[in-house]
Amino acid sequence: MISSLRKRTGSFIVMLLMGLLIASFAIWGIGDVFRAGGADSLAVVGGSKITPAAFSREYQNELNRWQQQMGESFTPAQAKAMGMPRDVLQRMVNREVFDAAGRDLGLAVSDAQVRDYIRSNPAFRNSLGQFDRGLYANVLRYVGMSEAQFETAARADLTREQLLNALGLAAHLPDSLAERLYAYHGESRLIDVAAIRASAMQDIAPPDEAALMAYYKEHQDQFTAPEYRAISYLYLTAADLEGQAALSEQDILAYYDDHAAEYATAETRTLEQMVFSDQKAAAAAADAIRGGADFAAVAKEKAGLNADELALGERTQQQIADELGKDVAQAVFATPAGEVAGPAASSFGWHVVKVIAITPEVRRPLGEVRAEIEAKARRDKAIDLLYDATNKIEDELASGATLEEVAKNLGLSVAAIPAVDGNGLAPDGSVVPDLPKAGNFLRDAFAAEAGAEPILHEASNEAYYLLRVDTVTPPAVRPLNMVKAAVEAVWLATARDTRAKETAEAVKAALAAGKPLAEAVPAGAVVQTGIAARRLPSPDAQALTPEIRNAAFAAAVGKSATVRAADGDGYVVVHVLSAAAGDPAANAREFDEFKRGMASQYGNDVIQAYRLHLSRAFEVAFNQKLFDETVGRLSE
Structure with a gap:
């Protein structure tokens, strides 16, 4: 249940790194607290403000995730139409109210907890399952965050989790309630069904000219040409x-040279790195290595990094430039194998990078x-x-x-x-x-x-x-002589459907009068007896259409219901023979699964109620005008 509760908080870290599609915030609707907010913020939670800039960043990240899933054809206009801006703002408000509650309760997490949380995140682990600092830096750069910003967000996530854990302990579904709910949802019924097919009503005579003309006039919309x-x-x-x-040899050579990257495997370098926030510390580390000190030993002593945290992997110059900036890329690719580059600056700090190996560029020959x-x-x-x-x-x-x-x-x-x-x-x-x-x-x-x-x-x-x-x-109504065959076919189909419905109702009436099903149905009806129907999906239950299952539980025991056949061909009479309430003792495994599901929903209800309480306690307010203006700019 706790995992479900956590998802409802819209965890910034999980959403940001794992690219999860955001579920609808239907149960945490924004309308219940939509009041006027500050002039310079989209929403105010107590003393905290959600600014247009902060919202724009998170909204753009959300849009990028959807475009990765749906393709570039997924536009901001489509995102707006499906309510994404509103959901993103509500998610930000949800985090703020829980963060404010955590502060009021004095909840806090240690630096060690934050460090362990980051190192255990699958998004930062390489193919060997190890924490990869290079991958960590790459992911943060991609989403436009510094390490400090990310660690602040991680600390907030962990603090929020403490609060949710406490709520989870309180959100206990009583056994007596679970048993009563299962008695209803686990109910099973025994039914007979009789299918009255319209296509079997072949004794209906074709319409005469008068009937054909009358139907044609009454349903001319069906016979109108576009x-x-x-x-x-x-x-x-x-x-x-x-x-x-026309192409000349010079044209071919020019294209080959202009598109050289397409026909070559770029030079790569296998790298290790350490990153410092202070340039002097980075320079001291680089000097020590150039003086003969071991790279891993210096990293351990001066940066607090273990050997398994140093690998940056194999990178092209463009990849380094994209991940860490042009300065670092130029420094690295100007350094021979076995030497160190740097210190070189990026938005993450000062990098000292060791070039482990160089794989030179390989260009495919023109003839190939x-x-x-x-x-x-x-x-x-x-x-x-x-x-x-x-x-x-x-x-x-x-x-x-x-x-x-x-x-x-x-x-x-x-x-x-x-x-x-x-x-x-x-x-x-x-x-x-x-x-x-x-x-x-x-x-x-x-x-x-x-x-x-x-x-x-x-x-x-x-x-x-x-x-x-x-x-x-x-558009014009097609003359009858052009559509006569079609009119007759539709007339016959309608007449057969009407006859099938009348027959099904007659069967239902006969059953209500006490006739056995075998005597109530006409010849040609498809009859099945003793079918087990259950409210809960079950691999052991017989396959039933939703229409038949709904009818089985809508009618009382001993009564019948008539529904249209799922394929549209006629009607089905459903007769309920008996009913048995769900029995937790007899279906212990299913009851346990059902109880867990109900507990999750119950926990969500607790979160809903607590969130509403916090929204009122911290006087959550929204600025609708500024929100509309901000979304309008982002949707252009």
Whole structure:
């Protein structure tokens, strides 16, 4: 239960490093305490303020995590629509109220506890399972935090955990309550079911002309053709222009040199490091090593680091620059193997780095990659030609050229679509072939006015299209003679469904009158008897659709219920034979699991109540106007 309670606090460290998706804060809603806050802060918790800058940092980290999970297509606008800004602010407020409560109670953690907490965090362990100081520095740099900031956050997490542990001890679910809850949720029922299939009602005669016409008139929306448009268009891609993209030997060599990194394995260096907050201390350590002292011994004496905490691993110069800055990278890559670099400064402090080994750059020869380079260089030239062509098209359109004139000047042909709806279908229901591979083509076509001058649209960085809407055919009811077969099919399906429902209700009435199921059902019904149904999911329970399970527990013993079949084909009559309450003694293992789940929910309720109490005690207040302005800027 404690693990569940901890998750509800929105632990900064866990969320930050492990990239967990943030659960909805439905049970900790923001609305219950949304009052006016300070003019310069988004929220105030007692004397603590949550500033727009602090919120922006945490919100951006949250957005980055989602984009790593969902891809770069996940936009700030989508994040705003799903309520992410509000959830992030609420999580920050939750931490503040618990931190304030911890301070009031005098809770504290030691430096040793903070150190152990950091060293045991899986996010900072290398492939050998050891704490890796280089990885630690890398992760903090990635999230934009200093060691001091992170350690402060870690201390707050641990203090918060003390409070939650105490709450967990208090959040005890009484056995008597657990047993009563299990009696309900663990209930099992024995049922009979009879499926009355609409598709089995084959004795219904087709409708006569009058019935067909009446149904057609009453349901004309079902037989209305959508809007269709006739479109002429020109689709131009870089691939179309590759034949015009001539390459010289100089072009190939230039591409090879310009993209050298793509065809080479960069030089790497295997490194160990120690980091100091003081430049003089770092210089003294470097001098001692250059004077012959052992790197590990100096690290132990002057930095308090064990040998297993020194490894920075194998890194390229760019990786070092990204992780520790250009100064450290340049110093390291200017140092021979076996020597030390530094002290060199980064945002983490002063680095003294030992170069253990050097793996030189290996470049693939031109002959090995020539075919690939020719293809890529030709594609790049074709893209340049495409760009030139689009500029020419824009000029021609500005001078009043028609779509056909533009196509002629480019040596291309205008394509035509006689009729297409907004879903890409022709009037006969088939998919219109060879539509341009541009996601917005149909949207643009249905947004344009008929006969309007064509507009150049970008499909991608390698494709453009011009389109003109020639005619628009508005939605219209299809004549009966064109849809007669479809109208008859729908009429028959409706009639069969009505007959199946009436039959199911008749079976239900017969059962209520005391008839056995075998006598109550008509021939052709699919009957199953003695089925065990349970409220709780169970691997031993028979597979039942949600509709049948719900009906089994909605009807009283000896009664019946009628539900639509899950596949839509007719109805199912559910007859309840008997019911048995959940028995903790008979299902001890399941009861234990159920009790743990209920205890977790019970603990969450305790957290909810305590959080609300703290919100009022510390007078939590929010600045809605500033929040909206801040979110608006972040969502642009």
